[in-house]
Amino acid sequence: MAFEKVKRSEDYSQWYNNIVNNADLAEHSAVRGCMVIKPYGYAIWEKMQQELDRKFKETGHSNAYFPLFxxxxLFEAEETNAEGFAKECAVVTHYRLINDPKNKGKLIIDPDARLEEELIVRPTSEAIIWSTYKNWIQSYRDLPILINQWANVVRWEMRTRLFLRTTEFLWQEGHTAHSTEQEAIEETLQMLDVYANFAQNFMAIPVIKGVKTANERFAGAIDTYCIEGMMQDGKALQMGTSHFLGQNFAKAFDVKFANKLGNQELVWATSWGVSTRLMGALIMAHSDDDGLVLPPKLAPIHVVIIPIYRNEEEFNKVTEIALKVKLELEGKSLSVKFDNRDTHKPGFKFAEWELKGVPVRIAIGPRDVENGSVEVVRRDNKEKQIMNMADLANKINHLLEAIQDNIYLKANTFLDNNIRPADTWEEFIELLDAKGGFVSAHWDGTSETEELIKEQTKATIRCVPLQNKLEEGSCIFSGKPSVQRVLFARSY
RNA sequence: CGGGGUGUAGCGUAGCCCGGUAUCGCGUCUGCUUUGGGAGCAGAAGGUCGUAGGUUCGAAUCCUGCCACCCCGACCA
Structure with a gap:
């Protein structure tokens, strides 16, 4: 395989595309805007799913599945939501193809097979789910309903990028129903915390928790909470959202319950989701010029063992040790790959596994066999060390923990260094252009101002951080009074 | 959807302006030598030149439509 190399600093977009290609994560498909997620990429997504699914169940949720169509x-019942998505919906209008009488071997849509009612391919599932919940909820005893689904959704995007924005993508969407406003708000915030913990502890990406402004809010929500991450090129990426939907969907679908006093009340709702976009975040937050860098907790392969040898006799000796090491590491629940291909030289293998982001590489050669040692190299900082074989599994485990920590710390330092205050409009523009990152600035709280700032700078308000410090000031743009700073950034 | 660019073997490309059946590197296959940072030599295979039309004796090359991808806009939870 010939690997195309472009430096991160030279062409960030191309660098990103190359990592997706070279690490064998995904490729474009025959369908415009839709990707094929390849086995190695999907294995990483499965790791994410496993951990998130575990966290959802731990917080009392169950999985279920609702239709694609x-x-x-139903789709248009909640008007704000429907309008928000209308421009990007795929619509099914027919249910049958027939042979083309004018063109043998070709098919055409049967004009007689038009659906009485068009079907929307879900861009999100609130409508179909709330039309179902209506039947499930009569009494306060039926609440809460705490359901998640793993699914694909379709949003007809103008411009796509692998993982970051594709026409079809995979995600999970939680949809909960509650008897009180308070409980629904608590649920919304709880799931935001689940996402934030996942991002930080598993993906090793520090995030800022916040609330979206009206412009950026989910169509149909009262409040949209989010976690925002900072990528290495200084652009922000929304990594997850959690919505407090109030009673909007309950009203639209007439979902009421009898409370303890026998009175009818509207149900309170939340929804929350993360998608395969997280794969994009993972790539852009940690990787370097040598390829992908994976945090150990999401790595499909923790350790790769590469044999070094000059002849069959040496290969046999080295293999014996390698297999022993493999077994010992697997005994500690580590995923280990012994790369014993005879078709590639060690140097090639080193480079290839680095492209794929495997956290730890162990090389074993004749010298090591003699000394009872192995050469261990960590992917995150390339540090090389000779380790004695004694107690190797524990040492490797500690090393993996150290790598996980180090990757996070590095990303965290980067985030800290990329939040900068601006107090004048000139300063604001200069920071955005010269440094990127988040710019913390006062805002008068109006959509008009936010819109004008966006038009002039391409920066949007990523969020109002939770527990934001209140502080008197004047809006960076309009000069009107402001009570707090918000975070601006250019974003994906 | 608007502007710009690209599409030639698995990957990356030359050729296109000025029409004559395609260049080079990597990879693949065979053999030998190699193996502690992307191996060397020798030989071989592999191509509807994105696609559909048109012009022409002849099209990768010129013209038109379409498709896909990349960059910039518009759009976007």
Missing amino acids: VPKS
Whole structure:
């Protein structure tokens, strides 16, 4: 395989695309805007799924599955939500193909097979789910409903990029129903914390928790909370959202319950989701010019063992040790790959596994066999060390923990260094252009101002951080009074 | 959807302006030598030149439509 190399500092977009290619994560498909997620990429997504799924169940949720199609009449029931998505919906209008009488071997849509009611391919599932919940909820005893689904959704995007924005993508969407506003808000915030913990502890990406402004809010939500990450090129990436939906969907679908006093009340709702976009975040937050860098907790392969040898006799000796090491590490629940291909030289293998981001590489050669040692190299900082074989599994485990910590610390330092205050409009623009990152600035709280700032700078308000410090000031743009700073950034 | 660019073997490309059946590197296959940072030599295989039309004796090359991808806009939870 010939690997295309572009430095991160030279062309960030191309660098990103190359990592997706070279690390064998995904490729473009025959369908515009849709990707094929390849086995290695999917293995990483599965790791994410496993941990998130565990966290969802731990917080009392169950998985279920709702249909891909949403009848148009249901879709449009919650008007704000429907309008928000209308421009990017795929629509099914027919259900049959027939042979083309004019063109043998070709098929055409059967004009007689038009659906009475069009079906929308779900861009999100609130409509179909709330039309179902209506039937499930009569009494306060039926609440709360705490459901998650793993699914694909379709949003007809103008411009796509592998993982970051594709026409079809995979995600999970949680949809919960509650008897009180308080409980729904608590649920919204709880799931935001689940996401933030996952991002920080598993993906090793520090995030800022915040609330979206009206412009950036989910269509149909009262409040949209988010976690925002900072990529290495200084652009922000929304990594997850959690919505407090109030009673909007309950009203639209007439979902009421009898409370303890026998009175009818509207149900309170939340929804929350993360998608395969997290793969994009993972790539852009940690990787370097040599390829992908994976945090150990998400690495499909923790350790790769590469044999060094000059002849069959040496290969046999080295293999014996390698297999012993492999078994010992697997005994500690580590995923280990012994790369005994005879078709590639060690140097090639080193480079290839680095491209794929495997956290730890162990090389074993004749010298090591003699000394009872192995050469251990960590992917995150390339540090090389000779380790004695004694108690190797524990040492490797500690090393993996150290790598996980180090990757996080590095990303955290980067984030800290890329949040900068601006107090004048000139300063604001200069920071955005010269440094990127988050710019913390006062804002008068109006959508008009936010819109004008976006038009002039391409920066949007990523969020109002939770527990934000209140502070008197004047809006960076309009000069009007402001009570707090918000975070601006250019974003994906 | 607007502007710009690209599409030639698995990957990366030359050739296109000025029409004559395609260049080079990597990879692949065979053999030998190699193996502690992307191996060397020798030989071999592999191509509807994105796609559909048109012009022409003849099209990778010129013209038109379409498709896909990349960059910039618009759009976007």
